Amino acid sequence: xxxxxxxxDIIEEGGAEPGEEEALEASLTSPARLTAYLRRGGVTVPxxxxxxxxxxxGIVVLLTGHDPLSTYSAIFKGTGLNWLFPWVSGAxxxxxxxxxxxxxxxxxxxxxxxxxxxFAFRAGLFxxxxxxxxTMGAIVAVWVGSSLSGLPAFIHxxxxxxxxxxxxxxxxxxxxxxxxxxxxxxVISTIMLxxxxxxxxxxxxxxxxxxxxxxxxxxxxSKTVAASAKLPVFWGPAALQxxxxxxxxxLACVVVFAIIINRTRLGYEIxxxxxxxxxxxxxxxxxxxxxxxxxxxxxxxxxxxxAMDILGWKFSLFTNDIQLSQIGFLGIAVALxxxxxxxxxxxxxxxxxxxxxxxxxxxxxxxxxxxxxAQYLTFMIQGLVVLLVSTDVIALRVLRGxxxxxxxxxxxxxxxxxxxxxxxx
Amino acid sequence: MTSSPVPGSSGAPALELKGITKRFGSVVAxxxxxxxxxxxxxxxxxxxxxxxxxxxxxxxYGLYKPTEGEIFVDGRQVEVDSPATAIKLGxxxxxxxxxxxxxxxxxxxxxxGQEPKRAGGMLDFAGARARVRELSDRYxxxxxPDAVIEDVTVGAQQRVEILRALYRGARILVLDEPSAVLxxxxxxxxxxxxxxxxxxxxxxxxxxxxxxxxxxxxxxxxVLRRGKRVDTVPRxxxxxxSLAQLVVGRDVLLAVDKPASKKLGDTLLxxxxxxxxxxxxxxxVDGLSLSVRAGEIVxxxxxxxxxxxxxVEAITGLRIPESGTITVGERQIAGAGxxxxxxxxxxxxxxxxxxxxLVLPFTLTENIALREYRxxxxxxxxxxxxxxxxxxxxRLLREFDVRGGGPEAFAAALSGGNxxxxxxxxxxxxxxxxxxxxxxxxxxxxxxxEFVHRRxxxxxxxxxxVLLVSLEYExxxxxxxxxxxxxxxxxxxEFGPDVTEETLGIAMTGGQASPDAAxxx
Numbered sequence: 001x002x003x004x005x006x007x008x009d010i011i012e013e014g015g016a017e018p019g020e021e022e023a024l025e026a027s028l029t030s031p032a033r034l035t036a037y038l039r040r041g042g043v044t045v046p047x048x049x050x051x052x053x054x055x056x057x058g059i060v061v062l063l064t065g066h067d068p069l070s071t072y073s074a075i076f077k078g079t080g081l082n083w084l085f086p087w088v089s090g091a092x093x094x095x096x097x098x099x100x101x102x103x104x105x106x107x108x109x110x111x112x113x114x115x116x117x118x119f120a121f122r123a124g125l126f127x128x129x130x131x132x133x134x135t136m137g138a139i140v141a142v143w144v145g146s147s148l149s150g151l152p153a154f155i156h157x158x159x160x161x162x163x164x165x166x167x168x169x170x171x172x173x174x175x176x177x178x179x180x181x182x183x184x185x186x187v188i189s190t191i192m193l194x195x196x197x198x199x200x201x202x203x204x205x206x207x208x209x210x211x212x213x214x215x216x217x218x219x220x221x222s223k224t225v226a227a228s229a230k231l232p233v234f235w236g237p238a239a240l241q242x243x244x245x246x247x248x249x250x251l252a253c254v255v256v257f258a259i260i261i262n263r264t265r266l267g268y269e270i271x272x273x274x275x276x277x278x279x280x281x282x283x284x285x286x287x288x289x290x291x292x293x294x295x296x297x298x299x300x301x302x303x304x305x306x307a308m309d310i311l312g313w314k315f316s317l318f319t320n321d322i323q324l325s326q327i328g329f330l331g332i333a334v335a336l337x338x339x340x341x342x343x344x345x346x347x348x349x350x351x352x353x354x355x356x357x358x359x360x361x362x363x364x365x366x367x368x369x370x371x372x373x374a375q376y377l378t379f380m381i382q383g384l385v386v387l388l389v390s391t392d393v394i395a396l397r398v399l400r401g402x403x404x405x406x407x408x409x410x411x412x413x414x415x416x417x418x419x420x421x422x423x424x425x
Numbered sequence: 426m427t428s429s430p431v432p433g434s435s436g437a438p439a440l441e442l443k444g445i446t447k448r449f450g451s452v453v454a455x456x457x458x459x460x461x462x463x464x465x466x467x468x469x470x471x472x473x474x475x476x477x478x479x480x481x482x483x484x485x486y487g488l489y490k491p492t493e494g495e496i497f498v499d500g501r502q503v504e505v506d507s508p509a510t511a512i513k514l515g516x517x518x519x520x521x522x523x524x525x526x527x528x529x530x531x532x533x534x535x536x537x538g539q540e541p542k543r544a545g546g547m548l549d550f551a552g553a554r555a556r557v558r559e560l561s562d563r564y565x566x567x568x569x570p571d572a573v574i575e576d577v578t579v580g581a582q583q584r585v586e587i588l589r590a591l592y593r594g595a596r597i598l599v600l601d602e603p604s605a606v607l608x609x610x611x612x613x614x615x616x617x618x619x620x621x622x623x624x625x626x627x628x629x630x631x632x633x634x635x636x637x638x639x640x641x642x643x644x645x646x647x648v649l650r651r652g653k654r655v656d657t658v659p660r661x662x663x664x665x666x667s668l669a670q671l672v673v674g675r676d677v678l679l680a681v682d683k684p685a686s687k688k689l690g691d692t693l694l695x696x697x698x699x700x701x702x703x704x705x706x707x708x709x710v711d712g713l714s715l716s717v718r719a720g721e722i723v724x725x726x727x728x729x730x731x732x733x734x735x736x737v738e739a740i741t742g743l744r745i746p747e748s749g750t751i752t753v754g755e756r757q758i759a760g761a762g763x764x765x766x767x768x769x770x771x772x773x774x775x776x777x778x779x780x781x782x783l784v785l786p787f788t789l790t791e792n793i794a795l796r797e798y799r800x801x802x803x804x805x806x807x808x809x810x811x812x813x814x815x816x817x818x819x820r821l822l823r824e825f826d827v828r829g830g831g832p833e834a835f836a837a838a839l840s841g842g843n844x845x846x847x848x849x850x851x852x853x854x855x856x857x858x859x860x861x862x863x864x865x866x867x868x869x870x871x872x873x874x875e876f877v878h879r880r881x882x883x884x885x886x887x888x889x890x891v892l893l894v895s896l897e898y899e900x901x902x903x904x905x906x907x908x909x910x911x912x913x914x915x916x917x918x919e920f921g922p923d924v925t926e927e928t929l930g931i932a933m934t935g936g937q938a939s940p941d942a943a944x945x946x
Contacts, residue, residue, distance in 0.1 A: 263811070265804045268791070275784045281743060282773070282781045283795045284763035 078363035107353030112305030113331030124274030129190025131328025137303030168303020176295030437500030517595025580611030690719025699749030724905030742766030770858030842873030
């Protein structure tokens with residue numbers, strides 16, 4: 001119960017009015033409360049969260065008998081971000097460029113799965129199904145990309161991306177329809193659909209599976225994407241996985257996301273339903289239809305993410321890759337760290353993209369830290385980020401003397417009687 | 426505090442707050458407030474939203490640490506650093522919103538936290554039930570210890586809260602707006618309970634907005650305004666007018682200055698033979714018919730839970746009626762949904778502004794657009810017209826004198842009265858034919874109530890049809906041109922505005938109204 005916190009609520013509403021506050025909490029869905037809370041923290045809190053996560057991970061590195069500072073600097077070098085420093089030159093610059101291309105390739109898909117989760121959050125839904133939606137998108141992208149090989153490149157690419165987006169949308173749409181029609185909680189349905197998608201993929205591409213590559217009968221893998229469906233590489237050698245145009249498609253999707261949310265009637269409805277379904281139906285909105293629409297859009301983002309990976313650099317889909325992929329869950333961390341905003345998602349995706357690349361076998365100097373171990377650092381930091389999101393909710397509660405998250409909705413400005421008077425005139 | 430002790434009590438007051446100051450940053454929520462209450466006395470705490478009543482009680486209950494000031498219990502100085510300490514000192518708090526576990530029984534809720542135990546750590550349920558029964562008999566608090574909380578009425582839940590405080594040994598009882606959630610009948614029962622507690626020697630702090638209740642139950646009345654104690658007055662000699670003046674700091678029109686309805690126009694809202702079921706699929710509105718003409722305020726009076734909610738939801742398109750017609754002007758809107766109702770010209774000041782009327786994390790601009798966002802005014806081809814939304818919000822906020830933030834402020838940041846002004850502004854601005862006002866002044870302070878009432882009369886005079894659904898007798902009488910009483914989903918009588926509370930009360934509870942009270946319209 002710190003007394004130094006100026007609390008507008010108390011001052012203007014006369015103290016507590018415990019009732020007002022509870023009514024407020026009750027009228028909000030829990031994802032909406034989380035969203036509102038997250039948005040309130042500004043840029044400082046996520047940066048702090050990241051720093052703490054790195055600090056904790058650094059302690060773990062120390063415990064394994066390595067030097068955290070040199071490990072982190074090796075990871076940083078592995079991300080290729082040192083390419084941005086003008087003083088890096090020569091062979092070092094060439095390597096850095098290759099590594100940065102890797103980082104940005106990872107970032108591309110992470111941006112899109114991050115959007116898939118963030119969009120749902122803005123509508124008051126938890127989309128835990130990014131993984132399944134991504135998998136369905138990947139299955140369709142690789143299937144379309146590897147068949148229809150006679151098509152002109154542009155049409156082939158557009159078709160593959162569009163159908164992957166549709167597949168992801170359809171998969172998420174199932175959860176949306178189940179929620180709208182039968183009230184099935186989307187957390188349950190999306191998690192279950194993840195498993196259905198994963199095992200569907202394994203079935204399709206396993207040895208003897210219907211879509212397994214017949215030319216490699218002993219490998220459980222899809223056919224390879226045709227040249228006409230591969231995304232053009234614009235930076236670096238295509239043979240060494242240079243950077244493809246997927247990053248621009250992802251950034252375009254970020255713009256689409258921001259425009260839908262902030263500028264359109266659809267976004268307005270989605271946010272209203274997300275914050276308060278009762279008020280939304282009072283406004284004449286169809287709450288159930290909105291659940292379906294939101295999930296469709298989320299799934300489309302995840303499907304495009306998969307298309308970017310498949311058409312950009314993977315070109316084929318291995319069954320063990322389907323089973324081991326964690327990208328949908330990284331998307332949750334990206335959305336949470338990015339505070340469900342367009343810019344935040346890009347920044348958080350870059351962070352995780354850089355971590356994945358920086359700790360990879362290919363890029364991390366094994367004499368400093370074993371890449372096999374380092375990869376777990378990424379997932380540890382991912383876990384810490386999600387965990388810390390909940391701890392700063394607790395921290396805020398403690399700071400505000402046990403008053404709930406709802407307080408976080410109140411605009412964080414100190415008592416400024418003057419501004420109140422101005423606006424009252 | 427120099428008021429003379431209440432006859433029958435002597436010595437130090439049961440509770441005394443001296444010079445309580447509570448600052449939040451640079452803002453003072455309580456400014457050197459003195460307050461005391463004696464055993465066997467009811468001391469009312471009166472003030473507008475934001476006057477500092479709840480802050481003061483939070484200090485008393487150990488939720489806030491006072492910046493300055495002292496607290497005495499039975500003349501002994503104490504430090505209340507947590508609710509647990511407050512309970513130990515015999516201070517009990519009954520919050521406006523109950524803190525009960527819905528799936529547990531009355532007895533379980535009451536003993537929660539201080540369960541009677543038998544040897545071996547087992548709970549002594551029989552003992553708990555017996556103790557609850559003993560307490561409830563003693564104070565006439567009719568509750569069944571074995572009933573599950575979610576099945577009992579709001580009034581009963583409140584009695585459980587009171588019993589819980591008594592069970593924990595409270596002798597100083599703080600009732601925070603206890604009547605806000607009760608029906609008229611339950612309020613009467615509550616007053617009886619308070620009387621018995623008082624006779625038994627409890628010291629009671631009674632917090633309320635409602636002047637007539639305070640006058641009915643309190644021995645002394647302390648008025649807070651902007652964090653300061655304005656005055657403490659004995660009940661004798663106090664009137665609603667004098668109290669209202671203390672609360673607001675100026676003269677208040679308690680009765681709305683309402684000229685008789687000028688001229689009645691066409692029938693704008695016509696409900697015929699309407700049947701609506703509630704959430705449990707039970708008939709809530711049962712063959713109800715009513716009509717409201719342009720230029721009149723028709724009040725629908727009744728005890729809560731007699732179908733008002735379902736009727737309003739059916740008219741505003743939120744609920745699909747089973748059968749019957751609802752006509753607005755020429756248009757048939759029964760079961761056609763909210764959008765059709767809005768387009769036909771229905772505006773709806775919702776009963777619960779937090780649950781329904783506002784999206785609290787939205788800005789005021791976004792909230793003002795809530796009901797009309799689809800109209801070309803605010804959007805075209807799926808795009809929002811943000812500047813127009815903002816302009817409209819700015820204009821309405823000025824016109825309706827909404828304080829506490831501009832168009833970009835969040836609705837959650839406003840006080841209750843200002844939030845309600847936003848709702849009223851939005852609904853009126855949509856230029857409706859029919860204005861449905863469902864409990865439009867619930868939880869508002871005197872000043873805000875006056876404002877809402879004045880606007881409703883103005884809209885009537887502009888030729889709108891106003892249907893007021895209210896549980897407050899004063900409000901119904903002050904505003905209505907005609908009063909319809911709803912009982913068990915049917916219209917149980919029609920009265921003029923000069924009807925007595927008694928007659929109305931009888932009709933509202935299903936009794937036969939005396940024939941001379943009925944108005945032949």
